[in-house]
Amino acid sequence: MKKTLQIIILLLLAVPAFAQTGSLKGKVLDNNQEPLIGVTVLVLGTEKGAVTDIDGTFTVGNLPTGQAVARVSFVGFKTVELPITIEANQATTLEDITLYEGNEILQDVVVTGERINQFSREQTAYVSKLPLKDLENTQVYSTITNELLVSQTVTNFEDALKNATGVDKLWTSTGRGGDGAGYYSLRGFSVQPQLVNGMPGLTNGTINAANIDRIEVIKGPSATLFGNSVGSYGGIINVVTKKPFAGTGGGINFTTGSFGLNQLTFDYNTPLDAAQDIYFRLNTSYQYKGSFQDAGFRETFFVAPSLTYRVNNKLTFSFYGEITKAEQTNPTMLFLNRAAPSDAPDLDALGYNNKLSFTSNGLTIATPTSNFRGEVSYKISDNWTSQTVISTSQTTTDGYYSYLYDYGVYPGNIFTRFINKQNAQTNTFDIQENIIGDFKIGELRNRLVFGIDYLEAKSVDNSSGYAYYGNVSPTGELFPDNPFTPATETGPFPLTTSAVDQAIAPLANGSSVVRQNVISSYVSDVINFTPSLSVMAGVRLDRFENLGDINGEGGFDQTTLSPKFGVLYQPIADKMSIFANYQNSFNNVAPALVGDPNAGPQTLKSFDPEQANQLEFGLKTNLFDYRLNATISYYDIQVSDKVMTDPSNPFNRVQEGTIESSGFELEVNANPIDGFNLRGGYTTNESEITETDDANQLGTRPLEAGPKNLYNFWASYELQNGSLKGIGFGFGINGSSERAVLNYANTGTFLLPEYTIANASVFYQVAKFRVDLKVNNLFDKEYYSGWSTITPQEPRAFLMSLKYRF
Structure with missing residues (x-):
């Protein structure tokens, strides 16, 4: 026994001789010699790595001895690789490592470590096409992080956008050709999600939430x-x-819930070569969800492959793809009459039964979409980088689209149903070249981007005409007679494909082709006069060409300059900034025929592009070691040069229409203590049509402006210690003031009521597992959205999510 014990002791003493290890320590700084938190340090050829803490330091332990390479990477900074030597039982200390800012979209490998404030993202390369921190950027933007979406068990894009300050849904995605994506109000104007990774990325349905790293609302x-x-x-x-x-990992997630929701997602990342220079990631998702109404569903399958190949320290290739196959019933929307008085001023008078869909699951519309993107990044020098990006998008619409419209023919708000067969496709091709520099002229630091962009878009619509298909009341009563024909309709207009096809058969198909080309060049420079004072200046030269129809008729072209200017001062470096900006946008306007047709041939009159100019000023903070991030701003947007009828000559058109939109915004992201994250936002907006030839609209709030006041809040807390460690809770609200979805002098006003919706969750995570239980619309509030339409929103819904990470 004694001899055996001696042998065991000798073996234990010998282990270090056969398994010598060491460690690596260091500190990572930016080019202003400020510590960087969350930088990933990976020792290649091992599975060892670390993330820098709040003072920029890191330690990687248990490393095998010998020669190795440490890769240091961080979002918005250029990745560096450093040769290292690990010695037995010693800590190898690297001198301070300085990372220089580069474009995030040029990164060969992007790794984000744990952040203190999970709901905020401090740096992006897309908003300004330069790697600027939020405190350095004169423009205001809201970032919705993946961590926030996980904490809320988000399964769709609409719920994700509820976290953006000042954004509200106007119109649910219809899937119809040309404009089938959802519409949202933002600073008094309607907007659709049409940008993916900083490049055009169209959709005619909804965006799949499974592949979202973050959403940036600029x-x-x-x-x-x-x-x-x-x-x-x-x-x-x-x-x-x-x-x-960098590395191998991923996860699988299953979510189930009310109204037949079932979603399965799978995410896997792996290197494809021994040198770990080629990384592949596959993200895929299947979802089916029914409706709280008597009919309605949406079924999607989504796959997103992506590949990054780092040829060497200078050259990187990247590829991203998103392919979605989707089929759905189009959502229920009651279209109010924009030209005649409404019999009902609100929902109570309308008597709407919102459990009715006015459709069937047999009348569906398919909306497949695809987006592909290729990037080539070449590091010209330490100060200059070239980026070439090519992207293509394709959307297709194939199926039945119906809508209910109040023509005002019947008393009591009777809605006429129209149905057509959609057959449309939109394709875009975009190629962009950016030269990004970070250099000094004398003592002035310049961060500059110069770009050339060519966009080509073609839309083809061969959809059928719309067939009359009966009338219904908001309570569901059928009125079969067509008020626009002398003959009596037989009805009952069954909601089947065969019956609808029979009604559509006599109608001709359309043959619309719209082709547009845009070639642009732009330059933007951020100049630091001092470390605390910077100025941003930029300008775009835009050449727009509408190529007309298939025969080239009806085409026109316009050339526009679009400037931008901002100034920013940091009274407390890296903690607080005061900013002001001037920003511009425009809209190309087609020529119009003018002149009295009774006095001779009309002439074609050309117009300048419509213009929008914004003045904004505000304050940004990042206090208490990244624990408090806030933005407060006031903006004023003036839209001018809108084409309208000449008040003194009905046969002439003039560019004198104007809209004013101004507002106040507040957004806060905070992490008061470890494990506790909260996010809140409030906005108020005043919008008015100040000049127009239409007396019915003069002085009114545009319908697309949405509600005047919006607010959102979400808080999540996870226990950090003890036997209950890993258990967490979440609670939040979304609210809106009342909104006018009809607001003209000749129609009166139709108001949708204000609302406050509460959501709550409980979760538990341990090691690689997480389970979430979530309740949306906790108190089962009845509420609506609309834009001259009425769309009921989902009542109380329960969700359960199971996640496994590997």
Whole structure:
């Protein structure tokens, strides 16, 4: 026994001789010599790595001895690789590592470590096409992080956008050709999500939430860097997708819930070569969801492959793809008459039974979409980088689309149903070249982007005409007679494909073809006069060409300059900034025929592009070691040069229409203590049509402006210690003031009531597992959205989510 014990002791003493290890320590700084938190340090050829803490330091332990390479990477900074030597039982200390800012979308591998404030993202390369921190950017934007979406068990894009300050849904995604994506109000104007990773990315349905790394809602007119094809005067919605990262990992998630919801997602990332220079990521999702109404569903399958190949320290290739197959019934919307008085001023008078869908699950519309993107990044020098990006998008609409419209023929708000067969397709091709520099002229630091952008878009619509298909009351009563024909209709207009096809058969199909080309160049420079004082200046030259129909008729072209200017001062470095900006956007206006047709041939009159100009000022903070992030701003947007009928000559058109939109915004992201994250926002907006030839609209609030007041809040807390560690809770609200979905002098006003919706969750996570239980619309509030329409929103819904990470 004694001999055996001696042998065991000798073996234990010998283990270190056979398994010598060491460690690596260091500190990571930015080029202003400030510590960087959340930087990933990976020792290649091992599974060892670390993330820098609040003072920029890191330690990687239990490393095998010998020669190795440490890769240091961080969002918005250029990745560096450092040769290291690990010695037995010693800590190898690297001198302070300085990372220089580069473009996030040029990164070969992007790894984000744990952040203190889970609901805020401090840096992005998309908003300004330069890697600027939020405190350095004169533009206001809201970032919705993936961590926030996970904490809320978000399964759809509409719920994700409820976290953006000042954004409200106007119109549910219809899937119809040309404009089938959802519409949202932002700073008094309607906007659709049409930007993916900073490039055009169309959809005619809803965006799949499974592939979202974050959503960036860029506020205000933003044509200087992005053009006018992907946003509105209120701003732009940019979806940043998940990308390959250094290492192997992923997860699987199953969510089930009310109204037949079942969703399965799978995410896997892996290197494809021994040198770990090629990374592949696959994200895929299947979802089926029914409706709280008597009919309605949406079924989607989604796959998103992505690949990054780091050829060497200078050259990187990347590819991203998103392919969605979707089929749905189009959502129920009651269209109010914009030209005749409404018999009902509100929902109580309308007597609407919102459990009725006025459709059937047999009348569906397919909306497949695809977005592909390729990038080539070449590091010209330490100060200059070239980025070439090519993207393509395709949307298709194939199926039945119906809507209910109040023609005002019947008393009592009787709605006429029209149905057509959609057959439309939109294709875009975009190629963009950016030269990004970070250099000094004398003592002035310049961060500059110069770009050339070419966008080509073609839309083909061969949809059928709309067939009359009966009338219904808001309570569901059928009125079969067609008020527009002398003959009596037989009814009962069954909601089947065969019956609808028979009604559509006599109607001719359309043959619309719209082709547009846009070629642009832009330059933007952020100049630091001092470390605390910077100025941003930019301008875009935009050449728009509408190529007309298939025969080239009806085409026109316009050339526009779009400037941008901002100034920013940090009274407390990296903690507080005061900013002001001037931003511009525009809209191309087609020529119009003018002149009295009774006096001779009319002439074609050309117009300048419509213009929107914003002045904004505010305050941004990032206090208490990244625990409190806040933005407060006031903006004023003036839209001018809207074409309208000449008040003194009904046969002439003049550019004298104007709209004013101004407002106040507050957004706060905070992490008061470890495990406790909260996010809140409030906005108020005043919008008015101040000049128009239409007396019915003069002085009114535009319908697209949405509600005047919006607010949102979400808080999540996870226990950090003890036997209950890993258990957490979440609670939040979303609210809106009343809104006018009809507001003209000749129609009167139809108001949708104000609302406050509460949501709550409980979760438990341990090691690689997480389970969430969530209740949306906790108190089962009845509420609506609309834009000259009435769309009921979902009542109380329960969700359960099971996640496993590997």
